[in-house]
Amino acid sequence: MKIFADAVRALAVLLMTTGSALGSAPHASSVPFQLIDNRMFVQARLNGAGPFWMIVDTGSSSSLITSQVAQRLHITARAPFSVPVAGSAKAFVSDATVATLDIGSARFRGVIVNVADLGSIRRNIGFSRLDGIIGYDLLRRFHVLVDMDRNILTLTTGPLAAPRNAHTVRFGLANTLIHVPITIDGIAGTAILDTGDRSSLTLFKGFADANMFNNRIHESHNALTGFGMGGPILADVLRTRVFLFGAHPGNIVTRAPLGSGGIFATSKEAGSVGTGLLKRFNVIYDYPHGVLIAWPSHYFAVVERYDPVGMWLSEDWGKIIVKAVALGAPADRAGLHVGDTIISVNGRMAMDTAATPRLVC
Numbered sequence: 617m618k619i620f621a622d623a624v625r626a627l628a629v630l631l632m633t634t635g636s637a638l639g640s641a642p643h644a645s646s647v648p649f650q651l652i653d654n655r656m657f658v659q660a661r662l663n664g665a666g667p668f669w670m671i672v673d674t675g676s677s678s679s680l681i682t683s684q685v686a687q688r689l690h691i692t693a694r695a696p697f698s699v700p701v702a703g704s705a706k707a708f709v710s711d712a713t714v715a716t717l718d719i720g721s722a723r724f725r726g727v728i729v730n731v732a733d734l735g736s737i738r739r740n741i742g743f744s745r746l747d748g749i750i751g752y753d754l755l756r757r758f759h760v761l762v763d764m765d766r767n768i769l770t771l772t773t774g775p776l777a778a779p780r781n782a783h784t785v786r787f788g789l790a791n792t793l794i795h796v797p798i799t800i801d802g803i804a805g806t807a808i809l810d811t812g813d814r815s816s817l818t819l820f821k822g823f824a825d826a827n828m829f830n831n832r833i834h835e836s837h838n839a840l841t842g843f844g845m846g847g848p849i850l851a852d853v854l855r856t857r858v859f860l861f862g863a864h865p866g867n868i869v870t871r872a873p874l875g876s877g878g879i880f881a882t883s884k885e886a887g888s889v890g891t892g893l894l895k896r897f898n899v900i901y902d903y904p905h906g907v908l909i910a911w912p913s914h915y916f917a918v919v920e921r922y923d924p925v926g927m928w929l930s931e932d933w934g935k936i937i938v939k940a941v942a943l944g945a946p947a948d949r950a951g952l953h954v955g956d957t958i959i960s961v962n963g964r965m966a967m968d969t970a971a972t973p974r975l976v977c
Contacts, residue, residue, distance in 0.1 A: 670747055758901075898910065
């Protein structure tokens, strides 16, 4: 989930949030997170209210709250502006100021946030709550530990210990995004680390075309692989061998998005590493020193499966609707079509049987 302001606006946001005091925050703040659809959700408090469920997103330059949260807290948003996002459609956000934002015992004051309606993403993916995003503007001053083994997020201004088998790599920042070296099927490149991306690996169009990944054997063609602020993301799905953080984490389900619009089509990097792959590691993001430290988590050797049914289900105002069916997939052969309503599953009402109303792909 990438939300980028233009360069001037992003610089203004950084300058404004630099002056935001971290209150009387202690040396470190640790909070639990829930991994839902390969996103890390933490609870935060805004202007003393909450808790609000927010995604920790290294792929977002700015933090964000939904329009509904802004309305609830009587926060006035300024004039909207367009931002480049994942998906082919344009997206618009506004700016607003949150007086205080608390993540555990860490308090931020006078935070400039984006404001946008994420209702479509919440319904299409099936989140029960989606109140906002924690982005680079808040993470950048910390050593950030994502402990996948314990589901704990730690923000600290001091160093963090790592085991002896940890791999250290320096990272670069471009437009607030973390860039690290990666090798994909023996081809060296640079990848963005994006914890807001549910996928394991997304190949960007320039890299995929130059190395003829679209001519390889695919597990699915023209599949719906996610929803961003720019709408649905259609892609060919294949498997690749990846070398990342000094390790080979196995055959990775990889998507090569289709279409000529959006950041996936215009970015110069090889691709984006999402939480589907990042969760195989415990990671320390040392933003102040530009260093990343990673070591295998208990997910490291998990065999990744691609959606065996070949359809995407979404909530639509209390109903479960078929949003996409992959050509030739079991769902297609069973006669399911886009727009069908799932009424029951094995004799039980569908909304009672689906905690997250979609099938992972």
